[in-house]
Amino acid sequence: MAKQTEPTIHDIAKKLNIAASTVSRALNNNSIVSESTRNLIKQTAQEMGYLPNAIAANFRTKRTNTIGVIVPLINRHFFSSVISGIEEIAYKNGFAVAISQSNDNFEKEEKIARTFFSTRVDGVIVSIGMQTTNFEHLRLFSKRKVPLVFFDRVAEEIPAHKIVVDDYRSAYRATEHLIEQGGKHIAHIGGPLNLKIYQDRLQGYKEAMQKAGFGIDESMLIHNSLTRTDGTNAVKKLMSNKQKPDAIFCANDTTALSVIIYLRTIGIKVPEDVLIVGFSNEPFSEVVTPSISTIKQPGFEMGQKAAELLITEIKTKTTIYPYQRIVMPAELIIRESSFRRSKHK
Amino acid sequence: MAKQTEPTIHDIAKKLNIAASTVSRALNNNSIVSESTRNLIKQTAQEMGYLPNAIAANFRTKRTNTIGVIVPLINRHFFSSVISGIEEIAYKNGFAVAISQSNDNFEKEEKIARTFFSTRVDGVIVSIGMQTTNFEHLRLFSKRKVPLVFFDRVAEEIPAHKIVVDDYRSAYRATEHLIEQGGKHIAHIGGPLNLKIYQDRLQGYKEAMQKAGFGIDESMLIHNSLTRTDGTNAVKKLMSNKQKPDAIFCANDTTALSVIIYLRTIGIKVPEDVLIVGFSNEPFSEVVTPSISTIKQPGFEMGQKAAELLITEIKTKTTIYPYQRIVMPAELIIRESSFRRSKHK
DNA sequence: TGAATTCTCGCAATCGATTGCATTTGGATT
DNA sequence: AATCCAAATGCAATCGATTGCGAGAATTCA
Numbered sequence: 001m002a003k004q005t006e007p008t009i010h011d012i013a014k015k016l017n018i019a020a021s022t023v024s025r026a027l028n029n030n031s032i033v034s035e036s037t038r039n040l041i042k043q044t045a046q047e048m049g050y051l052p053n054a055i056a057a058n059f060r061t062k063r064t065n066t067i068g069v070i071v072p073l074i075n076r077h078f079f080s081s082v083i084s085g086i087e088e089i090a091y092k093n094g095f096a097v098a099i100s101q102s103n104d105n106f107e108k109e110e111k112i113a114r115t116f117f118s119t120r121v122d123g124v125i126v127s128i129g130m131q132t133t134n135f136e137h138l139r140l141f142s143k144r145k146v147p148l149v150f151f152d153r154v155a156e157e158i159p160a161h162k163i164v165v166d167d168y169r170s171a172y173r174a175t176e177h178l179i180e181q182g183g184k185h186i187a188h189i190g191g192p193l194n195l196k197i198y199q200d201r202l203q204g205y206k207e208a209m210q211k212a213g214f215g216i217d218e219s220m221l222i223h224n225s226l227t228r229t230d231g232t233n234a235v236k237k238l239m240s241n242k243q244k245p246d247a248i249f250c251a252n253d254t255t256a257l258s259v260i261i262y263l264r265t266i267g268i269k270v271p272e273d274v275l276i277v278g279f280s281n282e283p284f285s286e287v288v289t290p291s292i293s294t295i296k297q298p299g300f301e302m303g304q305k306a307a308e309l310l311i312t313e314i315k316t317k318t319t320i321y322p323y324q325r326i327v328m329p330a331e332l333i334i335r336e337s338s339f340r341r342s343k344h345k
Numbered sequence: 346m347a348k349q350t351e352p353t354i355h356d357i358a359k360k361l362n363i364a365a366s367t368v369s370r371a372l373n374n375n376s377i378v379s380e381s382t383r384n385l386i387k388q389t390a391q392e393m394g395y396l397p398n399a400i401a402a403n404f405r406t407k408r409t410n411t412i413g414v415i416v417p418l419i420n421r422h423f424f425s426s427v428i429s430g431i432e433e434i435a436y437k438n439g440f441a442v443a444i445s446q447s448n449d450n451f452e453k454e455e456k457i458a459r460t461f462f463s464t465r466v467d468g469v470i471v472s473i474g475m476q477t478t479n480f481e482h483l484r485l486f487s488k489r490k491v492p493l494v495f496f497d498r499v500a501e502e503i504p505a506h507k508i509v510v511d512d513y514r515s516a517y518r519a520t521e522h523l524i525e526q527g528g529k530h531i532a533h534i535g536g537p538l539n540l541k542i543y544q545d546r547l548q549g550y551k552e553a554m555q556k557a558g559f560g561i562d563e564s565m566l567i568h569n570s571l572t573r574t575d576g577t578n579a580v581k582k583l584m585s586n587k588q589k590p591d592a593i594f595c596a597n598d599t600t601a602l603s604v605i606i607y608l609r610t611i612g613i614k615v616p617e618d619v620l621i622v623g624f625s626n627e628p629f630s631e632v633v634t635p636s637i638s639t640i641k642q643p644g645f646e647m648g649q650k651a652a653e654l655l656i657t658e659i660k661t662k663t664t665i666y667p668y669q670r671i672v673m674p675a676e677l678i679i680r681e682s683s684f685r686r687s688k689h690k
Numbered sequence: 691t692g693a694a695t696t697c698t699c700g701c702a703a704t705c706g707a708t709t710g711c712a713t714t715t716g717g718a719t720t
Numbered sequence: 721a722a723t724c725c726a727a728a729t730g731c732a733a734t735c736g737a738t739t740g741c742g743a744g745a746a747t748t749c750a
Contacts, residue, residue, distance in 0.1 A: 056736035289634030
C-alpha cells in the first residue's frame with residue numbers, strides 16, 4: 001500500500017532526470033525555474049504522493065514558520081479569545097500556531113519553554129502562570145534573540161513587547177461603580193500579588209475607595225488563586241467578619257460566581273444585600289442568575305496585536321523600535337449582580 | 346551578549362577534544378560512555394549554555410515525540426477536558442502535545458492535517474469538524490502509517506481506533522427522562538447529520554419516542570450547527586408550529602441555553618411549560634437559572650484513553666490488535682430544566 | 691554570424707544530531 | 721611480556737531540503 005519510505009525531492013529528481021535543487025525550487029514556485037518544468041515537477045510530485053518534509057526544510061533554513069503560545073489555561077474564554085486573535089493574524093501571514101497550556105504550573109511552563117526553544121519556534125507569545133516568580137525560562141528567549149511578546153500576565157523585568165489591559169483603571173471603575181450603587185463596605189477578592197495584573201486591580205480598588213473617603217480595611221482583602229473553592233472559602237471568611245461586606249469586587253468571574261452561589265445558600269441576596277462585580281466577562285457571567293457585572297477585556301484584539309508585533313519582529317529580524325507596552329481599554333459591563341438603582345436618582 | 350549561533354554538540358566536542366558522537370551519547374545519558382566523561386560533558390554543555398536542537402535530532406531520528414491534536418474548538422469544556430486527559434498521558438510518556446483548532450472549518454482542518462504530516466508528528470488524535478464530509482486529509486495518516494485515533498466525532502470509514510460515548514443510549518435516556526417528566530410533544534434540536542454522533546442522538550430520541558408509543562413528528566425535528574443563534578432560530582420555529590413542543594431535547598448545552606433564554610423572553614417557563622435537556626455538561630449548565638439537565642461525557646478519561654491507545658501504537662510501531670472502538674458511558678444529570686415531578690409519584 | 695546577455699538548471703556544501711561499525715585504551719589473564 | 725577481552729571512544733555516513741555559485745543552453749543584439 002504505502003511505500004516504505006516517503007518520497008523525497010530526490011525521488012522526484014531521479015524520476016525526471018533532473019537535479020534535486022531544481023525540484024526544490026520548482027516546488028517553492030521559484031520563478032528561476034521555467035514554468036514548464038515547474039508544472040511538470042509539481043504534477044509529478046502530486047502523482048508520486050510527495051509531501052514536503054518540514055523538518056528537513058526547517059533544519060536547513062533554521063525557520064519553522066511556527067509561533068508558540070503559552071497560556072495558563074485554554075479553557076478560559078479570555079485566553080481562547082486571545083488565541084483566536086493570534087491564529088487569525090498568524091495564518092494570514094503563513095505561520096502555524098503551537099498552543100500549550102501551563103495549567104498555572106511553573107514546572108510545566110518551564111518545560112514548555114524549553115520545548116519551544118528546542119523546537120525552534122520562530123517566536124513566542126506568553127501569558128505567565130500564577131505560580132511564576134522566576135523568569136529565567138522566558139529570559140532565555142530574549143537572550144537568544146527569539147522574539148517574545150507578553151500579554152495580560154506579563155513579566156515586567158523581561159525586555160519584550162507587552163500587551164495588557166488597563167487593570168488599574170478597570171478595577172477603579174468597578175469599585176467606583178459599587179460605591180455608586182450604594183456599597184459602603186466593599187471587599188476585594190484578588191489573585192496572587194506576584195502578578196502585576198492583580199497588583200493593579202488591588203491598586204485600582206484601593207484608590208477608588210480612598211477617593212470616596214473610605215478607608216482600606218485589611219480584613220476586606222483576600223488574595224488567593226481565584227478558583228471556585230477559593231472563592232467559596234474567601235466569601236465564607238468575609239461573611240464571618242464582624243463587619244460584613246455589602247459589596248465585593250472579585251478579580252475574576254469564577255470567584256464572583258462562587259460567591260453568588262454561596263451567598264444564595266446562606267440566604268443572602270445579590271444584588272439586594274450584597275453587590276458583586278467580577279472580571280473577564282466569561283460567557284457564563286451573562287447567563288447566570290443574577291447575571292454578573294464584569295470587566296470585558298478585548299481578548300481577540302489583544303491576540304491580534306500580540307501576533308502582529310511578534311511577526312513584525314520575526315520578519316525584520318531586529319527590533320527596530322523600542323519595546324512597546326500596549327494598554328488596551330477594558331469596559332465595565334453592568335448587569336444584575338451590581339445594579340440596585342440608577343445613579344441618576 | 347548572546348553568541349551569533351547557538352552552541353552545538355560539535356562546539357562541546359571541540360572544547361573537550363573529543364568526538365561529537367561521544368557528546369551526543371553522553372547527553373542522552375547513554376551508559377556506553379563512562380560516567381566520568383558523561384558528567385564532564387554535561388557540565389561543559391551547561392556552562393556553554395548548550396540547548397539541544399530538536400529539529401536536527403528529529404530530522405535524523407524521524408521522530409518528534411510530539412502528538413498532534415485536532416479539535417473543533419478548544420474553548421468547549423468537553424474538548425478542553427479531553428485535551429487535559431491527553432496531555433496527562435502524553436507528558437507521562439515523554440511526548441509533547443501540539444493542539445490545533447479547526448473552528449469547525451473544513452479548509453482549516455485540512456491545513457492542520459497537512460501541517461501535522463509535514464511536521465512529522467508521531468501520531469494524531471482527531472475530532473472532526475461539523476463541515477467535514479471528505480476524509481482524504483485524515484486518510485493520509487492511515488495510508489502513511491501515522492498512528493491515528495479518533496474521539497467523539499469520528500470518521501467511520503477510516504480504519505483507526507475510535508473513542509466515543511454512547512450517544513445513542515444517552516439520547517435515549519434523555520428522551521425517556523423527558524417522557525417520564527410528562528413530555529408528550531417532544532422536539533429535538535440536533536446537529537448536522539453527517540456526524541455520526543448526531544445521527545445516534547437522533548436515533549436514540551426516535552427510539553425512545555417510539556417505545557413510549559409516540560410517533561415521530563418531522564416538524565419537531567430541526568438540525569443545524571448548534572450555535573446560540575441557531576438555537577434561537579430553532580426554538581422560534583418550533584414555537585410557531587401548530588403543535589408546540591412541551592419538551593425539547595437539545596444536542597448541546599449552548600442550544601439548550603439559547604432555547605431557555607428565548608422562551609423566557611416570550612413568557613414561557615422552563616420547566617413548568619417546557620422541559621429542556623441539553624448535552625455535554627458545559628460548566629454554565631450547572632449555574633444558569635434554571636440549571637440545565639444534560640449528559641455528562643467523560644472527557645478527561647476519553648483523552649487519557651485516546652492517548653494511551655495512540656502511544657501504544659506509536660511505540661509498538663505496528664497495530665498488534667484490531668482497531669478498537671471504545672464506547673465510554675455517559676451520564677444523565679437531572680437538573681431544574683427538566684425536573685417537574687418525581688417519577689415515583 | 692559572433693558576442694553578449696539572459697534563462698535554466700546542476701553541483702555540492704550545508705544544517706546538527708544520531709548511530710553502525712571500527713578502533714583504541716585499559717586492564718586482566720596466562 | 722604477550723595475548724585477549726571488554727569497555728570507551730572515534731569515524732564517517734546519514735537524514736531531506738535549501739542555496740550560493742558556476743556552467744551550459746537559448747536568446748538577443750550588433
